[in-house]
Amino acid sequence: MKRYLYFTLALGFLLLWSSCRKDFEFSPSTGSLEFSKDTVYLDTVFTNIGSSTYNLTVHNRSDNDISIPTVRLALGESSNYRLSVDGMAGKSFENVEILSKDSLYIFVESTIDINNFPNTNGEYLYTDQIEFDSGNNLQKVELVTLVKDAVFIYPGRDGTTKVIETLTLDLGGELVETDLQGRELLPEELTLTNEKPYVIYGFATVPNGETLTIEPGARLHFHDNSGIIVSNGASINMNGAYSSDQELLENEIILEGDRLEPLYADIPGQWGAIWLLDGSLNNTINYTTIKNATIGILCDGNPNETNNKLTITNSQVYNSSSFGVLGRNTSIMGENVVLNNAGLSSFAGTLGGKYNFTHSTIANYWNTSSRQFPALLLNNFVLDEENNAALADLTEANFNNCIIYGNDNPEILLDELEDDNVVFNFKFTNCLIRFDSRNTNLTGPNYDLNDTNHYEGNIFNQDPNFFKVDENMLVIGEESAAINLGNPTFASQVPFDILNVDRTTSPDLGAYQHITFPVEELSD
Structure with a gap:
């Protein structure tokens, strides 16, 4: 009896639902669609590199289920844009249905060859339209992409096997085959200018005995797992120059990833590194910004050369994932x-070496994840796979008139494995350092802040008053504890700050002399 009752109730509900349902009846659209935006800006892309995917939402605010007779690109099949409408890819669609009070999602991409458009002067504004319906009901959404010309450097590919060329590196006199994709730069590629941006796939390698010169204003963009390797016997000279117009910075050299969309402007780890191999020599970097790499600069070997392996001046490195x-x-x-x-x-100065920094700002306000190490790390060893340590002399590590700070405590780590045969020499002079011994378990002679052999004229845990750390703007303001505390002897060695401001009379600590922050900027 119960089973019969349940069956009767279920049948009743089914008949009730059936009697209430009616088939959807779609009416032709009347030109009253609403859009999430009237123009889809696909930002800036390099020629022949696909854009990110952008979306457009189409709203049916009416009480009727509607059918749009056509949704298409105005340039038709010749358009360099691609659409996806309700999961279907194409450039033209018919009878696109939207229920009452519902929405339709359209995704847009582009890949554009600037060489198809003459007289572009390196840039071309490519446009098209998405057309909805026609005649009196026609509605349009604009599509806009700025395309930049570029010089592409990429490894070769075997015509038969399709295997991409990989590198054999000279590591300390030993040739080592690697799985790094890339190739040696050709003679005509050893001077990079500011005429066009460069897009590099894989690791571009400077051959033995050659020098890669990067001229003022050059822009280098690296694909994923790409970078520059300076070989044994080779050099790199990045010769950026100061520009008085800090909005344009046209003479500065910039190295970053190859995605130009704003979404990627500050994402770490988009490309590999600038790697100075053991045996490379006389490397210089001046007025250069290196951003969004895995390791900004990786410098190996040659600790006792007469000239420093790397001299870096007036330059910034930030948003490195490692x-x-x-x-x-x-x-x-x-x-x-x-x-x-x-x-x-x-x-990080590891496995010993020789490091001298003057009027530099070494900060770390990483907030993407937790981090294991402080802003500044020094050690004199490396561990192998079996946890055995190889030691080397830290001949000198001097930090003069510097700011060493961040969002953690402490922001220095002096990780010494003691050995009577190995030296560990370091000194901080007239620096502002974040190191609060009350909140750390770091003890021992390396952390005796009263030992003038290691610490002299420093201040600790006072606010540097950086402008905007999240935007890597580390100029200091009028409330900075670093004002006027620089040792004049070191200031005379570096008489102008990174913005070309004279610091000889009253030197502040770090790379910048203090400024008055713009009120409108602080209120943003």
């Missing part, structure tokens, strides 16, 4: 250097 600058038993001299936002350390 290290900003990583030295491994090497020699680096830095003046007016600004480092910020690294997943590990902004600067």
Whole structure:
């Protein structure tokens, strides 16, 4: 009896639902569609590189279920845009249905060859339209993309096997085959100018005995897992120059990823590194910004050369997913250097070496994830797979008139494996450092802040008053604790700050002399 009752009730509900349902009846659209935007800007792309995918929402605000007779690109099949409408890819669609009070999603992409458009002067504004219906009911949404011309550097591919060329590197006199895609630069590629941007796929390698010269205003864009390798016996000279117009910075060299859309402007780890191999020599970087890499600069070997392995001046390295600058038993001299936002350390001098930084700002306000290391790391060892340590001398590590700060405590780590046969020499002079011994378990002679052999004239845990750390703007303001505390002797060695402001009379700490922050900027 119960089973019969349940069956009767279920049948009753089914008949009731059936009697209420009516088949959807779609009426032709009347030109009253609403759109989430009237123009879809696909931002800037390089020629022949696909854009990101952008979306457009089409709303049917009416009480009727409607059918749009046609949705199409105005340029038809010749258009360089591609559409996806309700999951269907194409450039023209018929009888596109939208229920009452519902929406339709359209996704837009583009790949554009600038060479199809003459007299572009390196840029071309490509446009098209998405047309909905026709005649009196015609509605349009504009599509706009700025396309930039570029010089492309990429590895070869075997015509038969389709295998992409990989590198054999000279690592300390030993030729090592790697799985790194890339190739050696050709003689005509050893001078990079500001005439066009460069887009690099794989690792572009500077051959033994050659010098890669990068001229003022050059723009280098790297694809995923790409970078520059400077071989044994080779050099790189990045010769950026100061520009008085800080809005344009046309003479600065910029190295970043190859995605130009605003979404990618500050995403770390988009490309590999600038790698100075053991045996490369006389490398210089001046007025250069290196951003969004895995390791901004990886510098290996040659700690005892007469000339520093790397001299970096008036330059910034930020948004590195691993290290900003990583030295491994090497020699680096830095003046007016600004480092910020690294997943590990902004600067690391490991396995000993020789490091001298003056009037530099070494900060780390990484907020993408937790980080293991401080802004500045020094050590004198490396561990192998079996946890055995190889040691080397930290001949010198001097930081003069610097700011070493961040959003963690402490922001210095002096990780020494003690050995009577190995030296560990370091000194911080007239620096502003974040190191609060009450909140750390770091103890021992390396952290005796009263030992003038290691610490002299420093201040600790006072506000540097940076402008906007999240935007890597580390100029200091009028409330900075770093004002007027620079040692004049070091200031005379670096008489102008990174913005070409004279600091000899009253030197502030770090790479910048202080400014008055713009009120309108602070209120944003």
